[in-house]
Amino acid sequence: MSAPSTLHAPGTGSTSQLTGRLRITLVVLLVAQFMLAVDFSILNVALPVIGAGLGFPLADLQWIATTFALAAAGFTLLLGRVGDLLGRKRIFLAGLAVLAAASLLGGFATSPPTLLVARVAQGLATAAVTPAGLALLTTSFPEGPLRQKALGLNGALMSAGFTTGAILGGVLTDLLSWRWSFLLNVPVAVAVLVVAPAVVTDSRPAARPRLDLPGALSVTAGLLGIVYGLTRAGEHGFADPAALLGLLAGAALLVVFYLVERRVPEPLVPVRILTRRTVAWGNTAGLLAFVTETSLVYLLTLYLQKTLGFSALGAGLSFGVLGIGTVLGGIAAPRLIARTSPTVALVAGGLVQAAGTGALLLIGAQPAWLALLLPATFVGGVGNMVVIVGFMVTATSGLPGAEQGLASGLATMSQQVGITMGTPVLSAVATAAMAGAVGGSAVLHGVRVAIGANVGIVLLGVALAALFLARRSRRQRA
Known part of the structure; x- marks a missing residue:
């Protein structure tokens, strides 16, 4: 993740309009990123069914998610640097090929070890494809409105992919089989592999860096x-x-x-780039945004299944409005940034997200509370996506060419680590609260406490953006 790409897609150096080739490039890269986001959550509601089908002990079910998360977050920077060395397009395509093979292996797994190997391979593929795809996206589109739109769509689809994964996981598990949660990746990855070589232009640093x-x-x-x-x-x-x-x-x-x-x-990461306020605090805001969204999906899955008694299908479908909210937030965010600034998007989006998520503190043990849950998650999804797009633009813009690839890699790592950290952190909060519950529903109490912590994390991100980034924006205007 170093350095700059010197190659761009044809015509991207100065154009402000999407050409036909750029449209196809954008679609190919976004489809790949969306598929990777889906993989983070598609198995969550299916874990008990998978455990029963393959003979996983109950205590070991969490490793189906953990092995994927460990590989995806742990190897992002390393494989991003390998992309700098060998070419981002090459690593992007190789990662997709590994993802297709791993998904095929997982779909036909007949034992726990085979399934875990498939999940590790999926995580490694994600760690390779995500930073390479983001770097190809930022180097294909010039800084300004086009890149903001591309990053907005990328952020929207990444966030929508996570909620879509929860929906698809429930639908596929109840109507077909959990195995389709793996096999669904195969035709999508193959389609991208067929189209991408012809439309995606490679990029790599001007000077080949050494591997640190x-x-x-x-x-x-x-x-x-x-x-x-x-x-x-x-x-x-x-x-x-x-x-x-x-x-x-x-x-x-x-x-x-x-x-x-x-x-x-x-x-691997020049310390000097972390002295840039936009990089340091933009990535902090982004990490917190992904922590809060992924953990909320987990908490509400727990609430819907354990407190309201929903099936995997019902719980999954309930996240549809959250997915719609994230898509609308991704569409609205570039317009808001164009009229104001990325910092305004971070602060305003965070406040909207906090309001929507905070309303969930009122949920109770009756199904009628779904009337509050659905609009609240929609509002929170809009706000969260505005924050994510603001983070992407803040952390990757206004930098010299020599730091663009590195900035993209750091943004990717923040995204991956945030997605990975969210559920464990808020799960620990909910578990501790359940253990200390007195009377009533322990699960409901634990979920409420963890939602309160979630709102606190959102407001922390708002405060950091207002304190450290708004001040910079005021100095620039002056």
Whole structure:
């Protein structure tokens, strides 16, 4: 993720209009990113059925999600650098091929080990394709309205993909089989592999960078430790020795990574870029936005199935309005940014999201509360997507060409880590609250407490954007 691409799609250097080729390029890249987002959540509501079908012990079901998340988040920076070295288009296509093969393996798995191998391979494919796809997107479209629209659509489809995954998982599990949650990827990946070579223009840095192996190993191991620790804490609480060990080891390795990056001649992440206010705080806001959205889907799945007694299909379909909200937010965000600024989008979107999510604190144990849940998640989805688009534009714009590829890689990592961290963190909060519940529904109490924490995280993102990014915007206008 270094450096700049010197190659662009034909005609993108100065055009302000989408050509036919660019439209196809945009569709191909967005379809791939949408498919990857779906994979993060499509198995969530199907886990009990998968466990019964393949003989997974109940305590081990979470590894179906965890193995995917560990690989996807832990290897993002490393495989993003490999894309810089070998060519982003090449890594993009290779990752899609691995995804298709892994999905085929998972769809026909007959034992837990085979399924877990497939999930690891899917996670590695995601870690390769996502940063390469985002870098190809930003280098195919010039900075300005076109790129803002492209990033807005990308963010909208990534967010909608997560909620669509929850819907599809329920529909496929109830009407067909959980195996279709894997097999659905195969024809989509093959279609992208057929079209992409002809329309996507490769990009790579002007100077071939060296692989910062100490940095790559330390950040990969550090992220693996953090994600494992958070996942373990979501299952057993933060007092669990394995969770604490994973978190401490991960934090220590990330400190080692920072020290390495300050000393090596060609660092994986040049420390200087983190001194840019837009990069540092834009990525912070984006990470928090993905944490809150993914965790809310998990919490509401728990509420709908455990408190209201919905089936996997019913719970999945209930997220349809959230998906519609995220799509509308993705359409509205570029217009808001064009009229105001990315910082306004971060703050305004966060306030709208907090209002929608905060209304869910009123939910009760009767199905009639669905009348509140549906509009509240719609409003929250609109706000969340406005924040995500604001983050993408903030973290990848206004940079010299030599830092564009790196900025895209950091934005991708924030997205991946945020998606991965959300459920374990808020699950740990809900689990602790359930354990301390007195009377009534322990699940409902735990969900409410975790939703309150979710709103607090959203407002933290708003405060950070207003404090550190709005001040910069005022100085620029002055």
